Amino acid sequence: MRLAFILSEIGSGLRRNLSMVVSVILVTFVSLTFVGAAGMLQMQINQMKGYWYDKVQVAIFLCSEGSTAAGCAGGPVTAEQQQSLNSLLESPAVAQYINDFQYESKDEAYKHFKDQFSNSPIVDSVTPDQLPASFRINMKDPEKYQIISETFASQPGVETVIDQRQLLERLFSVMNGASLVAVSIAGVMIVCAILLIATTIRLSAFSRRRETGIMRLVGASKTVIQLPFILEGVIAAVIGAALASATLWAVAHFFLGEYMSQQYPDTAFISSGQTLILAPALIILGGSLAGISSLLTLRRYLRV
Amino acid sequence: MIRFENVTKVYDQKARPALDSVNLEIDRGEFAFLVGASGSGKSTFLRLVLKEDRATSGAVYVAGQNVAKISSWRVPRLRRGIGVVFQDFRLLPQKNVFANVAFAMQVIGKSRSVIRDTVPEVLKTVGLEGKEHRMPHELSGGEQQRVAIARAVVNRPGILLADEPTGNLDPTTSMGIMGILDKINQNGTTVVMATHDDDIVNEMRKRVVELKNGVVIRDEAKALYTSMIPVVGQSRRLKDASGRETPDAGQPGEGEGQR
Ligand SMILES: Nc1ncnc2c1ncn2[C@@H]1O[C@H](COP(=O)(O)OP(=O)(O)OP(=O)(O)O)[C@@H](O)[C@H]1O
Ligand SMILES: [Mg+2]
Numbered sequence: 128m129r130l131a132f133i134l135s136e137i138g139s140g141l142r143r144n145l146s147m148v149v150s151v152i153l154v155t156f157v158s159l160t161f162v163g164a165a166g167m168l169q170m171q172i173n174q175m176k177g178y179w180y181d182k183v184q185v186a187i188f189l190c191s192e193g194s195t196a197a198g199c200a201g202g203p204v205t206a207e208q209q210q211s212l213n214s215l216l217e218s219p220a221v222a223q224y225i226n227d228f229q230y231e232s233k234d235e236a237y238k239h240f241k242d243q244f245s246n247s248p249i250v251d252s253v254t255p256d257q258l259p260a261s262f263r264i265n266m267k268d269p270e271k272y273q274i275i276s277e278t279f280a281s282q283p284g285v286e287t288v289i290d291q292r293q294l295l296e297r298l299f300s301v302m303n304g305a306s307l308v309a310v311s312i313a314g315v316m317i318v319c320a321i322l323l324i325a326t327t328i329r330l331s332a333f334s335r336r337r338e339t340g341i342m343r344l345v346g347a348s349k350t351v352i353q354l355p356f357i358l359e360g361v362i363a364a365v366i367g368a369a370l371a372s373a374t375l376w377a378v379a380h381f382f383l384g385e386y387m388s389q390q391y392p393d394t395a396f397i398s399s400g401q402t403l404i405l406a407p408a409l410i411i412l413g414g415s416l417a418g419i420s421s422l423l424t425l426r427r428y429l430r431v
Numbered sequence: 432m433i434r435f436e437n438v439t440k441v442y443d444q445k446a447r448p449a450l451d452s453v454n455l456e457i458d459r460g461e462f463a464f465l466v467g468a469s470g471s472g473k474s475t476f477l478r479l480v481l482k483e484d485r486a487t488s489g490a491v492y493v494a495g496q497n498v499a500k501i502s503s504w505r506v507p508r509l510r511r512g513i514g515v516v517f518q519d520f521r522l523l524p525q526k527n528v529f530a531n532v533a534f535a536m537q538v539i540g541k542s543r544s545v546i547r548d549t550v551p552e553v554l555k556t557v558g559l560e561g562k563e564h565r566m567p568h569e570l571s572g573g574e575q576q577r578v579a580i581a582r583a584v585v586n587r588p589g590i591l592l593a594d595e596p597t598g599n600l601d602p603t604t605s606m607g608i609m610g611i612l613d614k615i616n617q618n619g620t621t622v623v624m625a626t627h628d629d630d631i632v633n634e635m636r637k638r639v640v641e642l643k644n645g646v647v648i649r650d651e652a653k654a655l656y657t658s659m660i661p662v663v664g665q666s667r668r669l670k671d672a673s674g675r676e677t678p679d680a681g682q683p684g685e686g687e688g689q690r
Contacts, residue, residue, distance in 0.1 A: 129540040337523060338534075344481070345586065346511030347538035349504065 129351060136338075136355035137362070140331050147327040148363045154323050155367030155417070156374075158316030159409045161309045163375040166405050168306035170397050172299050185272055187212070187262040187279050188286045191233070194259070196286045204260070208284030216262065221278060224271045228264040236260065249392030259286060320367075321420045324360045328421040331356055332429045339429060353429065357421045364417035365410055372406035432590060432621045433457040433480055438489035440475050440645075448487070449475040451645040457623060457638075459589070462616045464632050465625040466656060467642035473625035476642070477592045480623070481513060482506055494589060511539060514583030514591040514620075518598035520575040522567040528554065528578050529563040535582045549585060557581045557611050573604035577611065584615055591615060593624040597631060605631055629656035 141148050189209065190199035209230075215221060216228050231239070237255035244250050264275060272290040280288050332339065342352050380399035388396055433456070440450040450472045457463050465473045478484045479491050482498045491498045494512060501509055522531050529550055536546045554560055557577040567575055576596060583591060593612065597605035609631055616622045626632060632639060633655050641649035641658070649658050 129537075132537045132540075337521065341521060341523070341534065341582075342538045344510060344515050345535040345538060345582070346507040346509070346513075348507045351538055351540070 151363040159371035161313035165309035204284035360417040360421035364413040368413035434492040471642040632656040
């Protein structure tokens with residue numbers, strides 16, 4: 128009975144200040160979308176890190192058919208050249224800087240490439256021949272990249288030495304910056320959402336002061352009096368959070384999954400399924416923000 | 432049932448106390464009128480019983496319990512034992528008669544079937560059978576007050592507080608309301624009624640407690656609105672102004688004009 132009563136109170140409250148409720152939904156929707164966007168950027172960074180970051184810090188690409196670099200004038204790398212590079216890597220002068228290294232053949236490179244870009248259409252247009260063989264070096268200290276580069280860049284059979292970490296780092300710092308911007312916007316929007324929820328609850332409490340006054344007099348408990356107001360705010364915020372989650376999913380699915388992966392086929396984007404783990408977090412965040420802000424508002428504006 | 436021990440209530444440090452060292456006991460099943468000029472502290476008395484305000488000093492006992500010692504989450508239970516009726520009825524305008532009375536039961540979690548059985552019964556007690564589905568604006572003032580009384584007693588409180596329940600009603604309608612309050616009192620409910628209505632008080636011949644500037648100046652059984660005993664000169668003066676009090680000469684500004 129009491130539950131049915133509380134539910135009907137919530138229903139009438141939501142109907143009575145519908146426009147305020149809609150604005151709470153929209154504000155939480157926008158603010159949580161920014162929070163979620165920051166989360167997605169971090170997931171994207173981790174996605175990229177996960178594959179490359181710790182595996183490879185420096186790559187020595189070997190000459191292949193059609194390499195145009197100066198060091199590759201003698202054509203593709205020969206077995207002897209590759210052997211001598213291998214010995215050089217094992218020599219104490221170089222070995223002291225590296226943890227370990229691996230040789231990655233053209234076929235292995237192709238296999239990794241396929242794993243990495245499984246959801247990108249570029250896979251179909253690449254053949255093992257197009258990918259260079261390489262030595263993948265795991266550095267003890269990534270800062271010592273210069274030494275490896277100087278030692279190997281001029282060796283015969285080496286096309287180029289790349290500090291992949293540095294390339295990634297640059298990209299990640301851009302992405303981190305973007306997620307910081309998203310978080311800041313989200314912060315401002317969340318303040319808006321909290322204030323708006325507080326105002327909405329206050330108006331709602333004011334418009335129902337007759338009812339609550341009578342409830343108080345006939346001895347309704349604090350919970351029965353306050354719960355409808357609190358749930359009103361929470362429900363609006365949760366709807367906003369659900370909309371935000373749906374938006375993030377749509378962005379991952381349509382924008383990243385279909386448009387961006389066409390435009391940048393050589394980048395691994397997060398899948399739309401991955402964004403779904405953000406949904407519960409956003410819903411809990413939105414719900415608890417609304418709950419706390421309405422509770423605090425009611426303490427001031429609804430005598431019990 | 433209600434006991435005030437040396438109760439003082441100060442709202443505003445600069446003004447005189449609204450209640451000043453009030454000692455009073457109202458027994459179970461009693462019917463008492465609270466009379467006195469505007470601003471004499473009648474509503475304050477009722478508010479203290481309900482724990483709507485806390486006494487500045489002294490102790491208020493309701494049903495043997497010191498209300499100051501009731502923790503805030505238990506206040507609802509105290510209020511379930513007290514029905515309240517006001518001058519302005521305070522019905523919910525968008526609910527019909529039945530729903531207004533049922534509301535008081537819903538919010539304390541009574542089951543649908545209990546509500547269905549009890550509400551018509553109480554409406555019958557206040558003489559509103561057959562009007563369950565009227566909206567408040569379709570009722571006369573007297574009928575609206577009956578609904579308010581029904582709502583106040585539907586949970587069978589031991590105490591009924593009425594703050595000028597007949598203040599908006601004509602004499603005949605008022606007597607009807609008094610009949611209902613008397614009936615409720617006959618059933619064992621303690622009734623305390625604050626009023627300015629001398630005709631009613633004179634008609635009912637119940638206990639009369641008279642307040643003046645927060646002090647009890649008279650407490651008489653089976654009494655009239657104004658004292659029969661001419662000892663208290665002040666109440667004599669009140670009689671002359673019954674209904675539209677003039678500010679007390681000794682304390683200008685303490686009367687009606689302040690409210
Ligand atoms: N909430 C309040 N804050 C400050 N002063 C108050 C408050 N309520 C009442 N008072 C003061 O306390 C005094 C007693 O008021 P109270 O309402 O008890 O009088 P009353 O006897 O009920 O008057 P009336 O017959 O007009 O209803 C008055 O001087 C009033 O101004
Ligand atoms: Mg009053």
